[in-house]
Amino acid sequence: MNRSLPPLTGRGELIQDAVQLVAAYPKTALTVDCVIFGFEENELKVLLIRSDLQAYKGLWTLLGDVVNESEDLNEAAYRVLRERTGLNDIFLEQVQSFSAPGRHPGGRVTTVAYYSLINVRHHKLRKLDNEVHWHNLESIEAMGFDHKDILDVCHQRLQRRVQEHPLGFNLLPDKFSLRELQNLYEAILDIKLDRRNFRKKFFSMDFLIDTEEYEVDVPHRPGKLYKFNFQKYQRNQKKWFGIDF
Amino acid sequence: MNRSLPPLTGRGELIQDAVQLVAAYPKTALTVDCVIFGFEENELKVLLIRSDLQAYKGLWTLLGDVVNESEDLNEAAYRVLRERTGLNDIFLEQVQSFSAPGRHPGGRVTTVAYYSLINVRHHKLRKLDNEVHWHNLESIEAMGFDHKDILDVCHQRLQRRVQEHPLGFNLLPDKFSLRELQNLYEAILDIKLDRRNFRKKFFSMDFLIDTEEYEVDVPHRPGKLYKFNFQKYQRNQKKWFGIDF
DNA sequence: TTATATTGTGTAAAAAATACACATTTTTGT
DNA sequence: ACAAAAATGTGTATTTTTTACACAATATAA
Numbered sequence: 077m078n079r080s081l082p083p084l085t086g087r088g089e090l091i092q093d094a095v096q097l098v099a100a101y102p103k104t105a106l107t108v109d110c111v112i113f114g115f116e117e118n119e120l121k122v123l124l125i126r127s128d129l130q131a132y133k134g135l136w137t138l139l140g141d142v143v144n145e146s147e148d149l150n151e152a153a154y155r156v157l158r159e160r161t162g163l164n165d166i167f168l169e170q171v172q173s174f175s176a177p178g179r180h181p182g183g184r185v186t187t188v189a190y191y192s193l194i195n196v197r198h199h200k201l202r203k204l205d206n207e208v209h210w211h212n213l214e215s216i217e218a219m220g221f222d223h224k225d226i227l228d229v230c231h232q233r234l235q236r237r238v239q240e241h242p243l244g245f246n247l248l249p250d251k252f253s254l255r256e257l258q259n260l261y262e263a264i265l266d267i268k269l270d271r272r273n274f275r276k277k278f279f280s281m282d283f284l285i286d287t288e289e290y291e292v293d294v295p296h297r298p299g300k301l302y303k304f305n306f307q308k309y310q311r312n313q314k315k316w317f318g319i320d321f
Numbered sequence: 322m323n324r325s326l327p328p329l330t331g332r333g334e335l336i337q338d339a340v341q342l343v344a345a346y347p348k349t350a351l352t353v354d355c356v357i358f359g360f361e362e363n364e365l366k367v368l369l370i371r372s373d374l375q376a377y378k379g380l381w382t383l384l385g386d387v388v389n390e391s392e393d394l395n396e397a398a399y400r401v402l403r404e405r406t407g408l409n410d411i412f413l414e415q416v417q418s419f420s421a422p423g424r425h426p427g428g429r430v431t432t433v434a435y436y437s438l439i440n441v442r443h444h445k446l447r448k449l450d451n452e453v454h455w456h457n458l459e460s461i462e463a464m465g466f467d468h469k470d471i472l473d474v475c476h477q478r479l480q481r482r483v484q485e486h487p488l489g490f491n492l493l494p495d496k497f498s499l500r501e502l503q504n505l506y507e508a509i510l511d512i513k514l515d516r517r518n519f520r521k522k523f524f525s526m527d528f529l530i531d532t533e534e535y536e537v538d539v540p541h542r543p544g545k546l547y548k549f550n551f552q553k554y555q556r557n558q559k560k561w562f563g564i565d566f
Numbered sequence: 567t568t569a570t571a572t573t574g575t576g577t578a579a580a581a582a583a584t585a586c587a588c589a590t591t592t593t594t595g596t
Numbered sequence: 597a598c599a600a601a602a603a604t605g606t607g608t609a610t611t612t613t614t615t616a617c618a619c620a621a622t623a624t625a626a
Contacts, residue, residue: 297571
């Protein structure tokens with residue numbers, strides 16, 4: 077940012093004391109809120125906690141926390157994930173900030189929204205947080221604060237990203253069948269896909285590793301299990317063009 | 322956001338006094354910074370001002386300002402645009418926030434980055450701001466604060482968006498030739514495009530209005546001038562799918 | 567053994583993207 | 597007046613991508 081506008085003085089007068097300048101600015105509390113997506117039983121899920129504010133009693137909210145004094149935004153978001161899920165190296169993306177003056181009953185609080193994709197099997201919820209639960213994305217209605225808006229914006233971002241990058245794998249177990257993969261895409265995008273074309277598409281991208289293993293305990297012909305070839309994907313980061321309004 | 326983590330107490334104890342809660346949070350100053358893109362002489366431009374901080378003497382910075390006490394982020398960003406360019410109803414999009422603890426020499430300042438597209442002919446720079454100038458995007462090197470990073474991120478966002486929505490028209494005069502349009506896309510995306518295919522593409526999208534007028538004062542055969550059919554575009558907001566890593 | 571459920575597979579048609587060249591129109595310079 | 601320069605305007609063939617669509621094979625459950 078730059079100088080506050082009204083006292084524009086033309087040219088030349090440089091501000092010596094930046095600390096004094098910033099001290100005079102209005103201040104806001106700063107938080108991060110994480111939309112943590114998971115996938116289970118062919119449904120897209122979100123991890124929510126009950127609001128601890130009387131004002132939102134009974135309502136669900138996103139997992140978030142205050143950003144500490146000398147902490148960057150990403151650090152804070154990773155910390156929230158780590159503290160809540162025990163998971164460390166996770167996909168995480170900043171989405172956007174929300175700062176409507178009335179969005180928090182306690183005063184001005186600016187929040188930076190993130191979303192994250194985790195494998196619901198790989199984490200253990202913190203014991204004490206017995207109000208932390210996975211929710212079906214579809215079934216979520218009212219939430220505390222403006223968290224429903226944040227959730228919707230993050231879901232839209234996910235829908236978009238998952239078509240540009242193979243992020244979906246973060247939600248799946250290490251080994252997965254193509255049907256699971258397709259169910260995942262259908263759940264995220266909320267559409268039906270053609271099975272043969274879906275397979276063709278993913279095979280042609282050529283970063284599925286055939287494990288030569290098969291599903292077990294399914295009440296029908298078991299499908300082959302694949303792994304995602306992260307290395308190959310990272311080597312071939314696709315160039316990108318095509319006007320497409 | 323939700324409760325601060327360390328003193329997790331299990332369940333049940335709702336916070337009555339949200340104001341007291343927020344009062345105890347660390348605070349940050351909050352600003353918006355606008356990357357204002359323009360297009361002139363076939364070059365993508367950005368509007369910059371000289372830093373008014375001694376610490377960044379001589380360096381260029383984005384146009385920004387503090388977010389006022391009861392102002393939302395978008396309001397603040399529109400205000401910056403209005404105050405700097407005199408323009409009111411302009412395309413503007415929030416990109417992301419930057420809050421590294423050391424990013425401002427005066428203490429913690431969180432900034433929310435926006436980008437905006439304006440027609441360089443439609444505005445008059447504020448008289449007093451005689452250090453506000455258009456810069457060739459290509460030629461920008463060091464900047465004050467972390468503004469070069471912000472600029473780069475916003476440019477990437479623009480490159481992406483301009484292929485999903487016909488935003489480019491915001492940078493052009495009301496009437497424009499197809500060559501100007503192509504030059505614009507080539508400047509934004511920093512690539513060469515095939516002239517015939519480019520024309521085909523845009524004609525097939527069918528929101529160019531033929532004005533039956535032609536360029537004047539060009540040292541060669543003049544091209545036809547077109548207008549952009551905003552209404553038609555808004556009616557046909559395209560649905561969207563195609564996995565495309 | 568049969569019914570059920572799901573996997574695995576290929577081709578044809580349609581749509582979209584790409585590569586590519588020449589005649590036309592205007593201005594500028596002689 | 598003419599020639600040179602510069603850019604416009606236009607169409608087709610090829611390749612690539614997307615879409616639509618059906619049946620045999622394999623495993624489990626009854």
